[in-house]
Amino acid sequence: MRTDNSPQAVLLAAHGSRVTESNEEIEALAGRLAAALGPGWLVSHAFLELARPSIPDAIDVLVHDGARHVVLVPYFLSAGRHVSTDIPAIVAAARKRHPGVEIETTGHFGAQETLPKLLAAMVSTPATG
Amino acid sequence: MRTDNSPQAVLLAAHGSRVTESNEEIEALAGRLAAALGPGWLVSHAFLELARPSIPDAIDVLVHDGARHVVLVPYFLSAGRHVSTDIPAIVAAARKRHPGVEIETTGHFGAQETLPKLLAAMVSTPATG
Numbered sequence: 001m002r003t004d005n006s007p008q009a010v011l012l013a014a015h016g017s018r019v020t021e022s023n024e025e026i027e028a029l030a031g032r033l034a035a036a037l038g039p040g041w042l043v044s045h046a047f048l049e050l051a052r053p054s055i056p057d058a059i060d061v062l063v064h065d066g067a068r069h070v071v072l073v074p075y076f077l078s079a080g081r082h083v084s085t086d087i088p089a090i091v092a093a094a095r096k097r098h099p100g101v102e103i104e105t106t107g108h109f110g111a112q113e114t115l116p117k118l119l120a121a122m123v124s125t126p127a128t129g
Numbered sequence: 130m131r132t133d134n135s136p137q138a139v140l141l142a143a144h145g146s147r148v149t150e151s152n153e154e155i156e157a158l159a160g161r162l163a164a165a166l167g168p169g170w171l172v173s174h175a176f177l178e179l180a181r182p183s184i185p186d187a188i189d190v191l192v193h194d195g196a197r198h199v200v201l202v203p204y205f206l207s208a209g210r211h212v213s214t215d216i217p218a219i220v221a222a223a224r225k226r227h228p229g230v231e232i233e234t235t236g237h238f239g240a241q242e243t244l245p246k247l248l249a250a251m252v253s254t255p256a257t258g
Binding site: 022025075079080118119123 | 154158164165200208235238245247249251254
């Protein structure tokens with residue numbers, strides 16, 4: 001999909017929380033995602049509301065840092081209004097601000113086909129008795 | 130871990146939403162989890178708030194249906210108050226109601242070690258251009 005040597009970027013977009021630790025979990029997860037993707041990727045995180053950075057701000061930073069292809073991952077369990085309306089509107093506005101940049105969105109996290117298998121694995125290792 | 134022939138039960142415990150479709154996503158996911166676990170498991174779903182069935186009601190139904198070992202899976206992305214306080218209190222109360230039943234809790238969904246790998250796989254298959 002890439003036709004040049006500019007870095008590919010990933011933006012992990014979460015809801016955001018009033019609880020600092022929850023937001024820090026997202027930041028840490030973005031770091032672990034960067035490790036999973038390996039070198040050559042710019043990985044960032046952002047929040048739809050209640051926390052910073054915002055999704056538009058994070059996209060602008062990635063583009064400023066040289067990204068010409070951004071993949072936004074909506075880190076939401078269900079396809080509510082945030083996934084169906086709010087994030088697409090933010091992406092549409094970002095595309096207008098950055099006409100030379102390809103901005104894509106994955107399906108939301110909760111729709112991934114592999115989740116039942118992952119949940120089944122969790123059941124076999126309960127944490128507390 | 131089982132010492133008898135009673136069915137093992139799994140309860141997928143989600144937050145709950147005012148949006149019906151979001152709650153239906155949870156019900157469907159519980160069905161796919163049941164398929165992933167295979168025969169011999171009772172699989173149910175419940176909501177912490179905003180939707181039915183409640184977590185206590187769902188536990189009571191599983192026990193009524195013969196479960197003597199229930200594994201609750203907190204389907205939450207971050208370890209906020211719901212995960213750290215609300216669900217443990219519900220589980221403690223359920224254990225008092227059902228002293229002959231083993232009720233366990235897995236870690237919350239967002240803490241699973243495999244999530245970064247799953248997110249990395251999502252990045253390689255964006256849904257929209």
